[in-house]
Amino acid sequence: MIDTEVKIDIQLTENYRLSEIEINNVPFGRVFSDHMFIAEYDSNGWGNAKIIPHQRLLVNPASHGLNYGQSLFEGMKAYKGQNGEPQLFRPLDNHKRLCKTAKRMCMPEIPEELFMSALNELVGLDRDWIPDQEGSALYLRPLYFADDDYIGVKASNKFKFIIITCPVGPYYAEPVNVLVSIKYIRACKGGMGQYKAAGNYAPTLLPAKEANEKGYHNMLWMNAENPKLLEEIGTMNVFVVIGDEVITPILNGNILEGITRNSILQLLKDRDYNVSERELSIDEVAEAYHNGNLKEAFGAGTAASITHIAKIGYNGKDIILPPIEDRPISNMLADVLCKIKTSREPDPHGWVYKIPL
Ligand SMILES: Cc1ncc(COP(=O)(O)O)c(C=O)c1O
Structure with missing residues (x-):
């Protein structure tokens, strides 16, 4: 049973772009869906969870993610089921691996409820971005990095967790x-x-x-x-x-x-x-x-x-x-x-x- 009770603020885009995209024919990883998820961690724990229009980030140049590579990610895909409903493949295994990597990298674990709520809301909202052609899917990129305003090499106290998504075809076009x-x-x-x-x-x-x-x-x-x-x-x-x-x-x-x-x-x-x-x-x-x-x-x-x-x-x-x-x-x-x-x-x-x- 997955408990997904997390409050996520949702700010919808004013610029829906799907009609401009040939969804079953996009280059891998270059076209992003309308929305992204972002949450922040600081001394008070996780908070500020929201879905916002896909956009660039403001990152402090002192960020440990940028300077020292205290950054990790996952790779997942959303597919359409037989009635067009959005579905994921083994998302809890991605969560488990993300937490294992986070622990090794001295980063706080991301609660399962936060991870799953973010996916539910984001993929549910942008479900029309899931291509239906065989071999295509909506690629999901959970990204997690340290974002301290401090340049010394020591464990960070501030982090950002983000999920962006993009429709993709096969990663390799040929053997x-x-x-x-x-x-x-x-x-x-x-x-x-x-x-x-x-x-x-x-x-x-x-x-x-x-x-x-x-x-x-x-x-x-x-x-x-x-x-x-x-x-x-x-x-x-x-x-x-x-x-x-x-x-x-x-x-x-x-x-x-x-x-x-x-x-x-x-x-x-x-x-x-x-x-x-x-x-x-x-x-x-x-x-x-x-x-x-x-x-x-x-x-x-x-x-x-x-x-x-x-x-x-x-x-x-x-x-x-x-x-x-x-x-x-x-x-x-x-x-x-x-x-x-x-x-x-x-x-x-x-x-x-x-x-x-
Ligand atoms: C280095 C490496 N090995 C293996 C895999 C395959 O892992 P998975 O099947 O969980 O996508 C990946 C995929 O991202 C990878 O980056």
């Missing part, structure tokens, strides 16, 4: 090429890899740019201590199918515990697939490729859904994956996940959350 390189690392033992800290992402931009220049969309990150072991892709968890075994790297503190990853593991177990969370070496992947046993590889995430991997660059050569139409497991998963999220398939695990209207 991706990923590059294995140990020139850079994303995470290491005792570090921040398992958290959704804003600071995890900027350091991946230069490696991704260098990978782009070589014809790859993104990096396939390897373990810092044992650089043969796969970890994840910058925006997705990774799965590889070798023979009949579906493998994803085990959560080791370096890898973000993806909600899509967890859902996929459950769907595969429900269907009696041979599924493993374990260490996976790039040499094992390369050997399977040479033996004809490498069947599928894909990334999994909220923004990216299921993204097929076309090739994996490793040691100056490419591991080429089979054609997309020959990948029954990832195609099945993409289909089932999409149908559960839009209530076109039963939801045996209670993952779908309907926004109360």
Whole structure:
């Protein structure tokens, strides 16, 4: 039972923009819906919760969020159910992960009621912004950062929690090429890899740019201590199918515990697939490729859904994956996940959350 009793002041926009937008054909992350949610934390706790027209913020340049990266976020999507009603996928898991990251970053937890009330009000209000084309959704970006008027490096006392939303299509327009390189690392033992800290992402931009220049969309990150072991892709968890075994790297503190990853593991177990969370070496992947046993590889995430991997660059050569139409497991998963999220398939695990209207 989700208790969502929080007082939110609502200031409606005077400039509704939906009619100007081709909702099923927008670039990812650039077009924002009419409203946003904002709440503030100070020595009195959480307050000043409101929905306002989407707008720029006034932020003190001393903000710890800006100066020291005391900032975190989540990524979620709203979908339309069978009667067009707005619904979310496993929002409480996003809340749990947000609180876990907040704790590590010395930020107060956001109460579940505040998080859920904000989503209910905002998504309910801007529900017409949810695209209905398959593969499209309303992307939700909860953002939480320190906003002290003090420049020393110490725990902050003031924070802002914001949710903005934008209609999106697929994050990757095509199957991706990923590059294995140990020139850079994303995470290491005792570090921040398992958290959704804003600071995890900027350091991946230069490696991704260098990978782009070589014809790859993104990096396939390897373990810092044992650089043969796969970890994840910058925006997705990774799965590889070798023979009949579906493998994803085990959560080791370096890898973000993806909600899509967890859902996929459950769907595969429900269907009696041979599924493993374990260490996976790039040499094992390369050997399977040479033996004809490498069947599928894909990334999994909220923004990216299921993204097929076309090739994996490793040691100056490419591991080429089979054609997309020959990948029954990832195609099945993409289909089932999409149908559960839009209530076109039963939801045996209670993952779908309907926004109360
Ligand atoms: C680094 C990283 N790994 C994995 C994921 C997938 O997580 P989820 O399925 O919860 O979206 C994301 C998605 O945001 C990510 O940024």
